[in-house]
Structures are given as C-alpha cells and as structure tokens.
Amino acid sequence: MTMPFYVPPEQLVKDRAEYAKKGIARGRSIVALETMDGVLLLAENPSRTLTKISEIYDRIAFAGVGRYNEFEALRVAGIRHADVKGYQYGRTDVMAKSLASAFSHTLGQIFIQGAKPYEIEILITEVGSTPSEDRLYKVTFDGTLYDEERFAAIGGQSEALTAKIGEGFNGRPDLAGGLQLAANAFREVEDRTIEGWEAAILDRGAERRSFRRLTEEELAATNEVPSG
Amino acid sequence: MIGDGLPVEVPPPGSSFTDLLHTYDLNAKWEVPPETGHVDLPVPEATTVMALRFESGVIMVGDRQATEGYTVAHRRMQKVFAADRYSAVAISGTAGLAIELVRLFQTELEHYEKLEGVRLSLDGKATYLARMVRGQLPMALQGLVVIPLFCGVDEVTGNGHVFTFDAVGGRYEEHDFGSTGSGSREAKSYLRTTYTADLDETSAVDIAMQALVAAADQDVATGGPDIRRGIYPNVVVVTSEGLRDLSTDETAASAQRALEVIR
Numbered sequence: 001m002t003m004p005f006y007v008p009p010e011q012l013v014k015d016r017a018e019y020a021k022k023g024i025a026r027g028r029s030i031v032a033l034e035t036m037d038g039v040l041l042l043a044e045n046p047s048r049t050l051t052k053i054s055e056i057y058d059r060i061a062f063a064g065v066g067r068y069n070e071f072e073a074l075r076v077a078g079i080r081h082a083d084v085k086g087y088q089y090g091r092t093d094v095m096a097k098s099l100a101s102a103f104s105h106t107l108g109q110i111f112i113q114g115a116k117p118y119e120i121e122i123l124i125t126e127v128g129s130t131p132s133e134d135r136l137y138k139v140t141f142d143g144t145l146y147d148e149e150r151f152a153a154i155g156g157q158s159e160a161l162t163a164k165i166g167e168g169f170n171g172r173p174d175l176a177g178g179l180q181l182a183a184n185a186f187r188e189v190e191d192r193t194i195e196g197w198e199a200a201i202l203d204r205g206a207e208r209r210s211f212r213r214l215t216e217e218e219l220a221a222t223n224e225v226p227s228g
Numbered sequence: 229m230i231g232d233g234l235p236v237e238v239p240p241p242g243s244s245f246t247d248l249l250h251t252y253d254l255n256a257k258w259e260v261p262p263e264t265g266h267v268d269l270p271v272p273e274a275t276t277v278m279a280l281r282f283e284s285g286v287i288m289v290g291d292r293q294a295t296e297g298y299t300v301a302h303r304r305m306q307k308v309f310a311a312d313r314y315s316a317v318a319i320s321g322t323a324g325l326a327i328e329l330v331r332l333f334q335t336e337l338e339h340y341e342k343l344e345g346v347r348l349s350l351d352g353k354a355t356y357l358a359r360m361v362r363g364q365l366p367m368a369l370q371g372l373v374v375i376p377l378f379c380g381v382d383e384v385t386g387n388g389h390v391f392t393f394d395a396v397g398g399r400y401e402e403h404d405f406g407s408t409g410s411g412s413r414e415a416k417s418y419l420r421t422t423y424t425a426d427l428d429e430t431s432a433v434d435i436a437m438q439a440l441v442a443a444a445d446q447d448v449a450t451g452g453p454d455i456r457r458g459i460y461p462n463v464v465v466v467t468s469e470g471l472r473d474l475s476t477d478e479t480a481a482s483a484q485r486a487l488e489v490i491r
Contacts, residue, residue, distance in 0.1 A: 055342050077234035079342045080248055087245075087335050088254065105233035209338075 023119025029155030055211035066120030096126035100137035108143020127202035276411035277318035285467035286388035293451025315380025320409030362397025411443030411450035453483035
C-alpha cells in the first residue's frame with residue numbers, strides 16, 4: 001500500500017494560491033464604480049460575444065475575470081439561484097449579499113477540496129434606490145469575500161486600478177463622468193491601446209430590470225479625455 | 229439552499245427554468261398529479277381578453293372581472309401581462325392556475341434571456357407557451373381549463389403577431405385578431421365588422437375597447453368599464469419600441485368613447 005506524501009496545510013494553501021494568482025494575473029481587469037445614475041461596470045474585452053459582465057437579477061449584476069469556463073459556470077449558478085429564489089418568494093427577496101456569500105462558499109470549497117483552484121475573481125454588484133444603498137462585493141479565488149465601497153476592481157491590475165480611481169474619485173460622478181474616470185484609469189495603468197470595451201450599468205431609475213449594456217454613443221465618453 | 233454554496237457543475241436543466249425547478253423538487257401548481265373524475269371546485273374564472281394587430285405592432289385588452297359561478301369574485305383582476313419587453317400574454321379560465329402560468333412563463337423568458345444572452349424569438353416564445361398549456365391537460369380534463377392569448381412583435385422584422393391556443397396545446401397564429409374567454413364570441417363578432425388592416429394605435433385601442441363593451445353587454449361574466457368605481461380594462465401596446473402599459477387616464481378616455489358608440 002502506498003502512502004500519500006504529507007503536505008502541510010500552509011504549503012498546500014500557498015501552492016494553490018500561487019497557481020490561482022498566476023492564472024488571474026493574465027486576465028484583463030474589470031472595474032465597478034458607484035455613480036449617481038447607478039452602478040457602472042467597465043471591462044476591457046476584445047470579444048463582442050463572450051461577455052464578462054452579465055445580469056443576474058433585477059438589481060444585481062455579475063462580472064468575472066480569469067478562466068471563462070470557470071466564471072461562466074458560477075454566473076449560470078448565480079442566475080439559477082436568483083431566479084428560483086425570486087420565483088419561490090418575491091422579487092425583492094433576491095439580494096446581492098446572500099448571492100455573494102453563496103459564491104464565496106463555493107469558491108472556498110473548490111479552493112481547498114477541488115482538483116485545482118478556480119483561476120477567477122468575481123464581482124457581485126447591486127444598485128440601491130440611493131447611492132448609499134449600492135453594494136459591491138468581490139470574491140477572490142480562495143472564497144474570500146470583500147465588501148467594497150464606492151469602487152472595486154478585479155483581475156491582474158486590480159490594485160493599480162483601484163489606486164488610480166481612488167485618486168480621481170471626489171464624490172459620486174454621473175455616468176459619463178464615471179465612465180471617463182474608469183477608462184482613464186485603465187489607459188494609464190495598462191499603458192497600451194485598449195482592445196475594446198464592455199460596459200454595462202445597473203440603472204438606478206429603472207422600474208424592474210435595471211441591467212443594461214451601454215450603447216456606442218454612451219461609450220464614446222471613454223474617448224473624450226486623452227490619457228496622460 | 230442558502231449557505232450551501234452553489235452547484236457549479238452544469239446540470240441537465242439547460243436553459244429551462246421549469247426543469248430547474250424540478251431539480252429542487254419544486255413543481256408548478258398545475259403539475260399536481262391528477263385525481264380521477266371531474267372536480268367542481270368553486271374557483272374564480274377569468275374572462276374576455278383580446279389582441280389585435282395594428283400598423284406598428286399589436287395591442288392587447290382584457291376586462292377586470294373574475295367570476296365564481298354567478299358571483300363576482302374579483303373586480304380589479306389583472307389579466308393582461310407583459311411577458312417580456314416585446315410580448316404580452318393574457319389569460320382566461322381558472323384564474324389561480326392561469327396567473328401561475330403567466331408567472332412561470334415570464335420567469336422562463338427572463339431566465340432564458342439571462343443565460344443565453346439573447347431573447348427567444350417570438351415564434352419560440354409562442355411554442356414554449358403552447359407546451360406549457362399542453363402540460364396542463366390533465367387538469368383541463370378535470371374542468372380546470374386555462375387558455376392564454378399571446379401577442380408580440382418580432383424583433384427582427386418589427387411585425388406584430390397574435391397567437392391563440394387550445395386546451396391540448398394547439399397553437400394558432402391569427403391573421404388579424406384573437407380573443408378568448410366567455411365573452412370572446414361577442415368580441416370577435418364585433419371586431420369582424422369593424423377591424424381594418426391599417427389601424428393606428430388610438431383607433432386600434434378604441435375598437436378593442438368597443439368590442440369589450442359589446443362583450444360585457446351580452447356576456448354576464450365579462451366586466452365592462454366601471455365608471456362608478458373607476459375600474460377600466462387593462463390595455464398594453466407592443467411595438468418595435470417595446471411594451472407600454474396604458475395609464476388609467478388613457479384607458480378611461482377610450483372607455484368613455486366606447487360607451488358612447490355601443491348602444
């Protein structure tokens with residue numbers, strides 16, 4: 001009978017975290033920002049059909065970076081969870097917090113027990129009736145759940161991006177202002193031509209389903225202020 | 229289910245919400261296994277709804293009354309619903325089941341749209357609704373019949389379409405207008421003589437309102453405009469711009485005009 005090698009838990013966690021971080025570092029980042037008009041999500045995404053930002057429920061959106069198949073599986077699970085809950089109870093009973101903790105639970109379990117950790121980071125955002133009721137939750141590869149305020153970023157450049165946005169964030173901007181702020185942060189941090197945007201907003205004024213993708217005209221605001 | 233995390237393996241349900249409910253051991257109300265024999269439960273019945281095509285889309289109108297035998301069960305019932313942004317569904321028959329059918333249908337369309345990133349085609353929505361009606365057949369055989377009416381705009385062509393159904397899940401596209409419920413005979417007779425292919429929105433709403441008033445005059449189960457209580461029929465308009473619910477002021481004005489025409 002062969003005995004498995006003993007691996008101390010510290011080493012196991014360290015190895016897995018390193019592996020996951022390496023995968024995430026390759027991914028292009030996503031920024032979420034609270035604006036007066038709603039919660040803005042901006043991603044660099046050259047693909048026009050493989051989206052990273054998606055609607056989960058009336059006032060909740062999802063964004064994921066890293067391996068597409070892995071965050072896509074979580075996205076689908078999130079929509080199922082939300083739709084079943086909303087159908088069984090009421091539409092206002094579906095809330096970002098319970099979704100975020102479910103995602104956190106799942107990622108945490110996969111991190112320890114799975115054959116390999118998921119190489120992803122995700123954002124779950126919720127728009128409230130006032131900006132102070134907006135919610136930004138970030139879940140990392142190991143299941144750690146962060147409750148962010150005003151803005152949040154995921155992906156390889158998340159730290160540099162939040163630092164950059166923090167410099168320019170004076171009170172909540174409107175949609176166009178927020179878009180400019182986020183796009184400029186991307187340009188300065190990445191220091192190269194951005195290969196295409198994917199942008200959506202959870203519209204504060206919407207009656208029911210608040211998620212909508214931004215139009216070309218709205219996205220034009222990203223080009224108004226040159227970088228640097 | 230909260231606190232257990234989320235099942236991330238992609239299980240069989242695919243894009244169907246009903247199949248997903250089954251994996252949680254939840255069933256829609258009408259999937260209750262049938263008992264033998266005919267049930268004669270005192271449950272509210274919803275009546276007369278109609279949909280007609282006009283030059284830039286479709287409109288749908290429904291009265292507000294639900295009856296239980298010879299009694300009025302509800303005076304302010306809503307029978308016309310937005311199915312999604314470009315389609316509407318109306319109900320007649322056993323009210324409790326019909327409302328549940330609409331709720332499930334709405335959730336199905338939204339669920340599909342979110343998972344797949346695109347809306348079902350109008351044809352796809354009508355086919356799916358027909359399948360749901362077919363699934364209700366065991367209950368229909370016991371006397372609990374639900375017949376929906378469906379209309380919407382094809383997002384590709386921009387044309388309006390109206391679909392009617394029967395209890396076994398038959399799906400029929402109507403060329404000009406469709407109606408279901410106890411007053412539908414009168415409504416259709418009225419529409420047959422007044423309908424033209426080139427109606428604008430206001431005249432389409434007015435004609436439908438007149439048809440409803442005519443139906444309410446002849447059919448005791450159909451409720452006409454109730455001026456005393458300020459209860460007016462529900463009207464939705466669907467065009468390539470999307471679905472719009474008419475305000476009470478708009479429906480009240482149209483109802484006033486209709487009451488002057490119908491003698």
